[in-house]
Every structure is written in C-alpha cells, then in structure tokens.
Amino acid sequence: MSVNLGKIWVPGFRNLEVLKDPHCEAYKRVFSHITDLALAQVFSEENLSAVVSDGASKHGLLRKGNLLQIMRGSPHPRDVAPQARKAVAAVALAVTHSPEQAAQLLDRAGIVTDLTRATQSITALQNQLRRQSQGLVNAYLHVTYACNLQCNHCYASSNPHRTETMPVENVARLVRNAARAGFGKAVITGGEPMAHPQRDTLLDALAALRPTIKPMQIVLRTNLAYSLTPAFIEKIAQSVDQIVVSIDGNQASHDARRGSGTYARTVTNLEGLRDLPGLSLTAVLNASQIIGAEGNAVRALGEELGIGVRFKPVLPMGRAATQSLAPEFYSSLDEDSSEIVAHRLRVASTCGLGMNLYIAPDGECFPCYALMGARHTLGKARADGLDAVLGAERFQSFKRVTVDSNAQCQKCVLRYLCGGFCRAWGHDDDPDAPPRDCTALHQRARELLVSALETLNVSVEQWRAAGLPVPDAPPTML
Structure with a gap:
C-alpha cells in the first residue's frame, strides 16, 4: 500500500484510488479488508501453532503471516526474500558444485520461476564465493x-x-x-x-x-x-x-x-x-x-x-x-524466520582469513x-x-584457506551458510586443519537454512522431495 498526495493505492485493487478520509466508504472498505486479512492470519492454524509451541514472546499473537510480520515491525518480506533465495542457492550449489544442476534442484523445489536467470544468478554467486577471500x-x-x-x-x-x-x-x-x-x-x-x-x-x-x-x-x-x-x-x-x-x-x-x-x-x-x-x-x-x-x-x-x-x-x-x-551460538524464540534471515544470515566461503x-x-x-x-x-x-x-x-596462503579447501568443511552442504570456524577454537598450527567440533556451527547453519525456507514458504518436506538435504548433524568428523 502506498500513500501520495493524500491518496491511497493498494496492491491487488486495480484502479482503486481513494482519498485519506476516514468517513469515505472506499477508504473503509480498504482498511476493513486489511483488518480481515490480519485477523485471518492471527487465527490461522500456522500462527496459533507457533504461538503455542514458542510460548511467551515479544511478538504476542503476531507470529506467522506476511501481514503480521509487517504489523510487528519485522523486515518486509520483499526485502528479506532475496537474501533467503541466496541462502538456498548456496546450499544447492554446495550439494551439486554446478550452477546448472543447482538451479534444476531449486526448480523442483518450486523456488525458481526462470531456469536460465536462476542459473546465471547461481553462477554469479559461485564466482563471488570463489573471489571472496581475495x-x-x-x-x-x-x-x-x-x-x-x-x-x-x-x-x-x-x-x-x-x-x-x-x-x-x-x-x-x-x-x-x-x-x-x-x-x-x-x-x-x-x-x-x-x-x-x-x-x-x-x-x-x-x-x-x-x-x-x-x-x-x-x-x-x-x-x-x-x-x-x-x-x-x-x-x-x-x-x-x-x-x-x-x-x-x-x-x-x-x-x-x-x-x-x-x-x-x-x-x-x-x-x-x-x-x-x-x-x-x-x-x-x-x-x-x-x-x-x-x-x-x-x-x-x-x-x-x-x-x-x-x-x-x-x-x-x-x-x-x-x-x-565451548563454541556456541544463540537462538532466540523472539526472532522469527524473517528476522533471522535479515539479521544473521551471511553467505560466505571464509571466516575472514x-x-x-x-x-x-x-x-x-x-x-x-x-x-x-x-x-x-x-x-x-x-x-x-x-x-x-x-x-x-x-x-597469500591464508587466502586459500576456505570451506572448500578444508577437508572437513568441504563435505558439509551447509558450509556456505557457516563460512568456517574461528581459529580460536582450532587445535593445530595448520589453519586448514579440520575443526575439533563444529556441532554448534552446524546447528546455526541449519537454523539459517530452515529460516530461509520458511521465508520463501517452502516446507522442509518440499525441499527434501526435490533431492536437497536438511542435515541434522555435521559430516562424520575426520
């Protein structure tokens, strides 16, 4: 919805143009429609299930639903979706090592609308990840x-x-x-x-x-x-x-x-x-x-x-x-998937070495x-x-230390959502030595993937049916 010069335009209402007059019938219809949508989302099974499962939260009853997301001041779905798409593309790329195959799997998951453009975008992402440490x-x-x-x-x-x-x-x-x-x-x-x-x-x-x-x-x-x-x-x-x-x-x-x-x-x-x-x-x-x-x-x-x-x-x-x-990362019940994607998701191939x-x-x-x-x-x-x-x-040798060079990290399909472990937790003089325990990092990366899928309205079952994994644990430690 946008406001300009005292008038309101609402997406989905073709040619609807009304004055900002609270007594105007058209104005009332617009906001009645918005109110009805909000109430429908509040009492939806998805939202009520989230309220029950998550317990007390600063968001109250405003948990699941794109309109509720905007009402509680969370990032706008339009702004978060590109980052979520980038995250799932990074996982598909880690699985296949091929932009073409990654795009095909994402197409099966119902995420891609244009296979050619998706392949081009994933190719650009692959190049970005390869150049990042430079x-x-x-x-x-x-x-x-x-x-x-x-x-x-x-x-x-x-x-x-x-x-x-x-x-x-x-x-x-x-x-x-x-x-x-x-x-x-x-x-x-x-x-x-x-x-x-x-x-x-x-x-x-x-x-x-x-x-x-x-x-x-x-x-x-x-x-x-x-x-x-x-x-x-x-x-x-x-x-x-x-x-x-x-x-x-x-x-x-x-x-x-x-x-x-x-x-x-x-x-x-x-x-x-x-x-x-x-x-x-x-x-x-x-x-x-x-x-x-x-x-x-x-x-x-x-x-x-x-x-x-x-x-x-x-x-x-x-x-x-x-x-x-011990390595640990916080997870807050007050953060929904859009907030996690907006504030904590970073696609990377390196910790910064x-x-x-x-x-x-x-x-x-x-x-x-x-x-x-x-x-x-x-x-x-x-x-x-x-x-x-x-x-x-x-x-220059440190620039070659990435999640793709590390013998342990390169086996993990979530490696680009992790970016690698901090060497403060290392146990070897070799900066490319496998991490001692990356369980906490893996849990965090998995949470980011699930949050990205929720943001895109793609279920874990739908994702797995396309041949893409949501691993519960990191690969077997070396």
Missing part, C-alpha cells in the same frame, strides 16, 4: 596494549601497566598504506587506544588523514570508561568515521568483567556521543547471556540511544584462555587475533613495509 576488509592497528581496565576476557591481556605503544608517525604511515592497499577500514584498537601516551597527537594525526584516505574509513574501538569533555568529544568526532563501544550486558555483568563503576561511566559517556554518526555497541557475551537479561539490557540501551548493537562470543584467548568455554591484518604496537603483523603468536607472524610492517607483508606468500 579482498581486503580490516587493518587492525593495536596502537597500544595499555588499558585503563583489566577485563577478564581480553585477548591482548591488556592492563594499565603495559607499555607497548605504536609511535604516532607509524600509525599515520600504516593508515595511509592500508588505504593504498585497498582495506575497507583501519581499526584503531588496543588495549585502549585512548590510553596512548600521545592521545591528542594521535587523534590530530587521524583527523588530518581522514579526508585523504577515502573510501577507507577509520574506526575507533574503545571502552569509553574515561573522562570526556565537550572538546574531547569534538576531537574524537573529527578524527574517526565510526566509534565502536564495548558494553558487556547490564551493570552487573559489565562491572563484574570490567570493574566497579565502569558501566555507569560508559553509559554516561555514550549519552554525550549519541548524536555522532557511526556510533555502535559491541557486547561480548555467551549464548545464554545474549538471549537473557544481559543481552536484553544491551538491546534496550541501543534502542534508547538509536544506535546499532552487535553481539560476539567469548573466545578462549588471552585472559579467557583458562575459562571453560587472508582478508584482515592484525598489527601489534611494534609493527609485527598477524593474520588474525586468534593467530597472534610467534609461529604465525607475517613480518614487521615497519621494517618490511605493508605492501611486502601483504604480497608475501605467507599472507
């Missing part, structure tokens, strides 16, 4: 390992007593080199970047660089648990394009990890930054926390501030290496923050130059 995404510059906090999950084991620092002139040179190399973002991180002993000089240098390195963006990752003045806020705003702030749940969980009083200080500072473009929150929580009070507190704060929120798992690295952790670069304060380069040890060094950017590091066979 790009460059983020250059992470650890400008210092000093930090005003001492969090119990920090992969860098930062604290106020660490002294490793990257000179400002080196930061500036590496940012310029990263832009020239084609990275999408230069991420200024640590430690706490604002604990750098030349903090103001660093921000001034970034402000001077910022307009000269486009389209690359400068991102500041910070705990924001320090004193802010209006002048300092303005300096930060001039220096970076995005600010990613760590906020790990509610006050209790955040302070337990980061120290008493840090939550209140960070939230107060967020209020001062709320009008800056590019502000977002990142929460590192386990799966139960993400769907529990801690995750809900982060979502509520993001909604209050009008900024985005991203959740990341706690990884067994740094201070968290001794914690009892060979696409990112992690640079320590002394200029030592590593392929990943999960692979930041002496045996994984790529060389020193300060001595060898960033171009030499990126062009070396050692770095």
Whole structure:
C-alpha cells in the first residue's frame, strides 16, 4: 500500500484510488479488508501453532503471516526474500558444485520461476564465493596494549601497566598504506587506544588523514570508561568515521568483567556521543547471556540511544584462555524466520582469513587475533613495509584457506551458510586443519537454512522431495 498526495493505492485493487478520509466508504472498505486479512492470519492454524509451541514472546499473537510480520515491525518480506533465495542457492550449489544442476534442484523445489536467470544468478554467486577471500576488509592497528581496565576476557591481556605503544608517525604511515592497499577500514584498537601516551597527537594525526584516505574509513574501538569533555568529544568526532563501544550486558555483568563503576561511566559517556554518526555497541557475551537479561539490557540501551548493537562470543584467548568455554551460538524464540534471515544470515566461503591484518604496537603483523603468536607472524610492517607483508606468500596462503579447501568443511552442504570456524577454537598450527567440533556451527547453519525456507514458504518436506538435504548433524568428523 502506498500513500501520495493524500491518496491511497493498494496492491491487488486495480484502479482503486481513494482519498485519506476516514468517513469515505472506499477508504473503509480498504482498511476493513486489511483488518480481515490480519485477523485471518492471527487465527490461522500456522500462527496459533507457533504461538503455542514458542510460548511467551515479544511478538504476542503476531507470529506467522506476511501481514503480521509487517504489523510487528519485522523486515518486509520483499526485502528479506532475496537474501533467503541466496541462502538456498548456496546450499544447492554446495550439494551439486554446478550452477546448472543447482538451479534444476531449486526448480523442483518450486523456488525458481526462470531456469536460465536462476542459473546465471547461481553462477554469479559461485564466482563471488570463489573471489571472496581475495579482498581486503580490516587493518587492525593495536596502537597500544595499555588499558585503563583489566577485563577478564581480553585477548591482548591488556592492563594499565603495559607499555607497548605504536609511535604516532607509524600509525599515520600504516593508515595511509592500508588505504593504498585497498582495506575497507583501519581499526584503531588496543588495549585502549585512548590510553596512548600521545592521545591528542594521535587523534590530530587521524583527523588530518581522514579526508585523504577515502573510501577507507577509520574506526575507533574503545571502552569509553574515561573522562570526556565537550572538546574531547569534538576531537574524537573529527578524527574517526565510526566509534565502536564495548558494553558487556547490564551493570552487573559489565562491572563484574570490567570493574566497579565502569558501566555507569560508559553509559554516561555514550549519552554525550549519541548524536555522532557511526556510533555502535559491541557486547561480548555467551549464548545464554545474549538471549537473557544481559543481552536484553544491551538491546534496550541501543534502542534508547538509536544506535546499532552487535553481539560476539567469548573466545578462549588471552585472559579467557583458562575459562571453560565451548563454541556456541544463540537462538532466540523472539526472532522469527524473517528476522533471522535479515539479521544473521551471511553467505560466505571464509571466516575472514587472508582478508584482515592484525598489527601489534611494534609493527609485527598477524593474520588474525586468534593467530597472534610467534609461529604465525607475517613480518614487521615497519621494517618490511605493508605492501611486502601483504604480497608475501605467507599472507597469500591464508587466502586459500576456505570451506572448500578444508577437508572437513568441504563435505558439509551447509558450509556456505557457516563460512568456517574461528581459529580460536582450532587445535593445530595448520589453519586448514579440520575443526575439533563444529556441532554448534552446524546447528546455526541449519537454523539459517530452515529460516530461509520458511521465508520463501517452502516446507522442509518440499525441499527434501526435490533431492536437497536438511542435515541434522555435521559430516562424520575426520
């Protein structure tokens, strides 16, 4: 339905044009029709079954039905469907290794309307997956390992007593080199970047660089648990394009990890930054926390501030290496299939190895923050130059590590919905070694496939009848 100049046009009602007059009979008929459709969907067997099986939810009785989906503020089916089609195409491609055969199977499942166009689209998807690891995404510059906090999950084991620092002139040179190399973002991180002993000089240098390195963006990752003045806020705003702030749940969980009083200080500072473009929150929580009070507190704060929120798992690295952790991914009953497809579905052939670069304060380069040890060094950017590091066979070899090269992953038909496992969970110096246990990843990928099918109104039975699988478990571990 669209509104223009006080008039309403409704799809499905040919030549229907009425004024926005609540007393107009035609207007009443339109909205009576919409009301009848909504009520029919509310009392449909599919919707009521979902209400009973899922239990309490923020969506109440608005669970299953395209109109109910719009009424509750979920992504519009028209916007979600292309991503869902991409997901099922990726699975069909993983099964057949052939765009032509994949299109034929999707045609049998009732998903394809034009076989030629579908084959062309799947061929483009295959090329995208093959080329994906050839790009460059983020250059992470650890400008210092000093930090005003001492969090119990920090992969860098930062604290106020660490002294490793990257000179400002080196930061500036590496940012310029990263832009020239084609990275999408230069991420200024640590430690706490604002604990750098030349903090103001660093921000001034970034402000001077910022307009000269486009389209690359400068991102500041910070705990924001320090004193802010209006002048300092303005300096930060001039220096970076995005600010990613760590906020790990509610006050209790955040302070337990980061120290008493840090939550209140960070939230107060967020209020001062709320009008800056590019502000977002990142929460590192386990799966139960993400769907529990801690995750809900982060979502509520993001909604209050009008900024985005991203959740990341706690990884067994740094201070968290001794914690009892296992790979896990959250699943929320409050999310329907369209929300899962819109917010959590990403078709990928790689976890990001060979696409990112992690640079320590002394200029030592590593392929990943999960692979930041002496045996994984790529060389020193300060001595060898960033171009030499990126062009070396050692770095290029990581680009060849994908779900198609891994002996375990290549057997899985859900591999492109997974993208591969984080090497923090690895148990071998070989980055292409099979994962120890990918059960959680497989469950998540399966959920994405089922959600994509639901979005497209294709049943699991219909999908399987076409010769396409919905596996309940990963392939036998090597």
